[in-house]
Amino acid sequence: MTGDPEPLVHGTLMAGFAQACINLNIVAGPGAAELLADLDVERWYPLRRWFALEQMIGATYQHIDPIRLKLGIEMMSLWYHRGPGHDIIRRGADFLHFQTGSTGIISVIRGPRELVGSFDLREFDAAAGRAVIHSTTPFHRKIESGVLIGGLLAPGDLDYVDVHNDGDPDLLVVEFH
Amino acid sequence: MPRLEDVLKQGDAARVHELPREGLERLFWKYQGLRKQVERDTAFWQATNETLKTAYERLDEQERELARAYQTIRQDLEIAQQVQHALLPKQFPDMLAQLDLAVHHKQLTEVGGDYYDFFRTRDGHYAIGMFDISGHGVSAALIMAFLKAQFMQTMEQAARPKEIVEWVNQASLGFLREVRRYSTVNFVVFGERAIRYVCGGGYGVLVRGGEIYTFSKGDPFIGLRRRPYTEFELSFDADDLLAMYTDGLVEAKNADGEDYSSRRLNSLIREHAREPVDDILRRCVDDYHEFRRADTDEITLIILRRRVG
Numbered sequence: 001m002t003g004d005p006e007p008l009v010h011g012t013l014m015a016g017f018a019q020a021c022i023n024l025n026i027v028a029g030p031g032a033a034e035l036l037a038d039l040d041v042e043r044w045y046p047l048r049r050w051f052a053l054e055q056m057i058g059a060t061y062q063h064i065d066p067i068r069l070k071l072g073i074e075m076m077s078l079w080y081h082r083g084p085g086h087d088i089i090r091r092g093a094d095f096l097h098f099q100t101g102s103t104g105i106i107s108v109i110r111g112p113r114e115l116v117g118s119f120d121l122r123e124f125d126a127a128a129g130r131a132v133i134h135s136t137t138p139f140h141r142k143i144e145s146g147v148l149i150g151g152l153l154a155p156g157d158l159d160y161v162d163v164h165n166d167g168d169p170d171l172l173v174v175e176f177h
Numbered sequence: 178m179p180r181l182e183d184v185l186k187q188g189d190a191a192r193v194h195e196l197p198r199e200g201l202e203r204l205f206w207k208y209q210g211l212r213k214q215v216e217r218d219t220a221f222w223q224a225t226n227e228t229l230k231t232a233y234e235r236l237d238e239q240e241r242e243l244a245r246a247y248q249t250i251r252q253d254l255e256i257a258q259q260v261q262h263a264l265l266p267k268q269f270p271d272m273l274a275q276l277d278l279a280v281h282h283k284q285l286t287e288v289g290g291d292y293y294d295f296f297r298t299r300d301g302h303y304a305i306g307m308f309d310i311s312g313h314g315v316s317a318a319l320i321m322a323f324l325k326a327q328f329m330q331t332m333e334q335a336a337r338p339k340e341i342v343e344w345v346n347q348a349s350l351g352f353l354r355e356v357r358r359y360s361t362v363n364f365v366v367f368g369e370r371a372i373r374y375v376c377g378g379g380y381g382v383l384v385r386g387g388e389i390y391t392f393s394k395g396d397p398f399i400g401l402r403r404r405p406y407t408e409f410e411l412s413f414d415a416d417d418l419l420a421m422y423t424d425g426l427v428e429a430k431n432a433d434g435e436d437y438s439s440r441r442l443n444s445l446i447r448e449h450a451r452e453p454v455d456d457i458l459r460r461c462v463d464d465y466h467e468f469r470r471a472d473t474d475e476i477t478l479i480i481l482r483r484r485v486g
Binding site: 024025026060061062063064065066067069070073149158159160161162177 | 203206207209210213217218220221223224225227228231
């Protein structure tokens, strides 16, 4: 009998997260070098390595949520300004479609559906500046909120972006103007 | 009607009321966006600052622990220093009746590995031993205490320097090998009109009638191997001068990296050999201090002269 194959995360996501940690001085000194050591952006890594990275940060900080949020924002800022993001999306709101599509968050994690989860755009109202995303991915929702804020703000056409939960931790309610 | 970007760029607050409704709405969201950004940044900095605060508190506590540990070590070292000082020889009054004696002895830290001692052999002759134990600090001081005990015990068994040193070497070899330590040995027994010595490391020089005689040293250090030692004899009559010293003195370097050297020290001793031993010693120490850039080893220098009559 074999168990479910372990989910994998792509090296670009790992490297983006690690680089964001370094940019924000969340990890400094020899720890920073270790964080990036042997990370190959062409490779897939076991999901537990992602969790180990997250845990390392979590173990250092008492109040980790504001840091997770900021890390998500920084990751997407890097993706847009130093990565391919600029060529992929033109307007902030486009990011919502991109991130919830087949090339978005789901493209950097693979494995059994029940473990990998989903990231679906449930509502999108450009005129009202509101969207609702339902997420069941294994990533922390605060990091995902940060990713959405960072991705929406990166092109620079939006003046206001916020993400909240509306009571359901798996619902990410996005406000953008 | 002006564009929001232009009004903001010009920084003219009076023109805000000229903005169209859409511009005012955007201004509202820009403000809200900035407020959110400040809110997120503040939360982020607070979270990192709290961690920094905790880290500083931990650091403070560790510093206090370190200070307490350092204090304990200091106290232990002071006690070790007192013990080592107490282990150094008390001069025999009747030895001073025969010899004028001056000693300069300086450990590199609180305690160290240079050791000298005065003994009385089984047949009643005075003897001086000078030793430089490998390493520095407390470990060397412990070896010194061990060697002192060995020599004290051996004095009751033997009289000739060769016998004494061989006996101590034999008795210490196992222990010193186990703790990976050794010691130079320069051991002199004073006879009626001569000295007999064994020299395994260290330096000895005798000045007699303006001539200088340096100790032959080819014997092994104590604690290295079991081997017979060679004993030498030199005349040592009234007014003759003897100096013994360790390598810390002559291997000290000046700013150009040159050794102080036994040649320089020996010629200084010979040049002033007619002066009182305290004056010769002071000259040597002053000359060394002027020469060397820094003390890098323990130094011991003993100068003695046989009294007339």
